[in-house]
Amino acid sequence: MRYLTIAVLLAVFAVPGLGRAGDKEVLRIGIPRSMFQEIPPGLALFAGLPFKELIKSQTGLNGDVLNEADSFVVSRDLDSGKLKLGVFLGHEFAWAKQQYPGLEPLVCAVPRTKEVQALLLVRHDCKASNLAEMRGAKLVIATAMRDHPRMFLEGRRAMEIKVGGFGSTEKVDTQHDAIHKVMENEADITAVDSAAWAYFEKLYPGPCQNLRVLARSDVFPPNVIAYKKGSLDDATIKAIRDGLSTTHENPKAKRMMSVIRLDRFDSPPKNYDEMLKACLKAYPKPLTDK
Numbered sequence: 001m002r003y004l005t006i007a008v009l010l011a012v013f014a015v016p017g018l019g020r021a022g023d024k025e026v027l028r029i030g031i032p033r034s035m036f037q038e039i040p041p042g043l044a045l046f047a048g049l050p051f052k053e054l055i056k057s058q059t060g061l062n063g064d065v066l067n068e069a070d071s072f073v074v075s076r077d078l079d080s081g082k083l084k085l086g087v088f089l090g091h092e093f094a095w096a097k098q099q100y101p102g103l104e105p106l107v108c109a110v111p112r113t114k115e116v117q118a119l120l121l122v123r124h125d126c127k128a129s130n131l132a133e134m135r136g137a138k139l140v141i142a143t144a145m146r147d148h149p150r151m152f153l154e155g156r157r158a159m160e161i162k163v164g165g166f167g168s169t170e171k172v173d174t175q176h177d178a179i180h181k182v183m184e185n186e187a188d189i190t191a192v193d194s195a196a197w198a199y200f201e202k203l204y205p206g207p208c209q210n211l212r213v214l215a216r217s218d219v220f221p222p223n224v225i226a227y228k229k230g231s232l233d234d235a236t237i238k239a240i241r242d243g244l245s246t247t248h249e250n251p252k253a254k255r256m257m258s259v260i261r262l263d264r265f266d267s268p269p270k271n272y273d274e275m276l277k278a279c280l281k282a283y284p285k286p287l288t289d290k
Contacts, residue, residue, distance in 0.1 A: 026063065026064045027062065027063045027064070027085055028063075028066060028082065028083045028085075029055070029064065029065045029066065029084065029085040029086070029087065030066050030068045030073070030074035030078065030083040030085070030086045030087070031065060031066070031067055031068065031074070031086075031087045032067075032069070032070050032087070032088070032092065033067060033070065034071060034092065034146070034147060035087060035223075036067075055243075057252075058243035058244055058246065058247055058250065059239045059240050059242075059243035060243070061236070061239060061240070063085075071092035071093075071095070071096060072096075074086040074088065074096070075088075075092075075095075075096035075099065075100055075103065076100075078096075078100070078103060078226065078227070078228055079102060079103065079228055084227060084232060085106070085225055085226070085227055085240075086103075086225070086226050086227070087223070087224075087226075088223065088224050088226060089146065089147065089148070090148075090220045090221030090222050090224065090275070090276075091147065091151065091221065091279050092147075093105070093223075093276065094221060094276040094279040094280045094285075095285035096226070097276060098280060098285060099285070100228075102228050102230070103226050104226060104227060105224045105225075105226050105268040105272060106224070106225045106226055106227050106237065106240060107225050107240070107244050107265045107266065107267065108222040108223065108224050108225075108265065108266055108267070108272070109222060109223040109224070109225075109262055109265055110222060110262070110264050110265065110266050111223075111262055111263060112198070112262065112263045113194050113195045113198045115219045116193070116194065116219060116220040116221070116222055117148075117194040117216060117217050117218075117219055118151070118152035118153070118191060118192070118193055118194070118216075118220075119191070119197055119213050119217070120156065120191055120213070120214040120215040121179060121182055121189065121190050121191075121192060121211050121212070121214065122134070122188060122189050122211070122212060123183070123185065123188070123210060123211060123212070124209065126188070126189075126212070128214060129214075130160055130214070130215070131156045131160040131161055131214070131215065132160040132161055132162070134161075134188065134189055134214075135161055135163075135164050135166075136164065136167040137167060137188035138166065138167055138168050138188045138189075139168070139169045139170070139188070139189055139190065140169070140170045140172060140181040140182060140186075140189075140190045141153075141171055141172075141178060141190060141191060142171075142172055142173065142174050142175040142177060142178045142190075142192070143171050143172070143173060144174050144175070145193065145196075146193055148193060148217070148220050149191040149193050151283050152191060152217040155282065156215060170187060175193070175196035175197075176196065176199075178192065179192060179196075179211070183207060183208075183210050189214065218278065218282065220275075221272060221275040221276055222268075222269070224268065225240075225244070225265075241267070244265040245264070245266060245267070247264065247265055248263065248264040248265075
């Protein structure tokens with residue numbers, strides 16, 4: 001049902017003809033596939049269409065959305081001028097700005113949970129106080145999940161489980177499937193993002209009491225729409241920033257943001273640079289591109 005809802009929204013928001021010859025300058029916008037990890041591949045091909053219409057309706061600017069292979073391609077093309085805007089997960093922008101210092105955050109996406117975090121969940125009666133004490137346990141992990149829970153899990157596993165590891169690993173479709181596996185004693189531990197856990201708590205306020213948080217990550221930098229300094233004039237920057245900052249006041253746009261559990265767009269936090277640096281320290285850029 002959730003995927004059907006997304007499909008309907010994509011159809012509603014898709015507006016043919018944007019960026020036609022004779023229109024104003026078209027902003028080429030790169031979105032990596034990592035933004036759509038919780039959407040089936042068939043729908044992910046069209047997932048940029050709502051964002052394209054969002055830009056048009058909120059700023060009056062025409063956008064041409066390109067779904068790129070990964071954030072490394074987006075950052076490279078943004079730096080070279082091939083793209084005017086790039087959409088990044090917070091940790092991806094930390095990697096991008098390290099390699100291309102000229103990239104600047106324009107607006108950040110504020111999730112409904114307000115902060116981006118990763119959690120390790122176990123049953124309430126689990127005696128472990130850290131991941132080292134889960135050696136030999138059964139891990140269950142969702143295939144449809146953002147990168148930051150996996151990164152947090154792998155970082156903790158490398159730091160705390162010095163010898164050996166989990167006894168077995170099971171993969172399931174969604175984070176809620178994984179949470180149910182732990183809750184029903186079919187697995188011992190899972191990694192999820194804070195948004196999935198908050199939604200699970202809302203859906204199952206009673207059963208979720210059978211689970212507890214074993215470990216919680218530091219707050220990740222929020223997702224961001226970025227540009228290269230000097231590539232956009234002040235009027236365009238203002239139009240984008242002002243237009244997107246009022247998106248939550250547009251009923252049509254608000255419905256779309258509700259489905260993707262996004263509260264609003266806002267200016268980057270004052271400590272955003274410090275958040276990026278802390279993220280880089282905890283999760284260094286991969287040695288090779290994905």
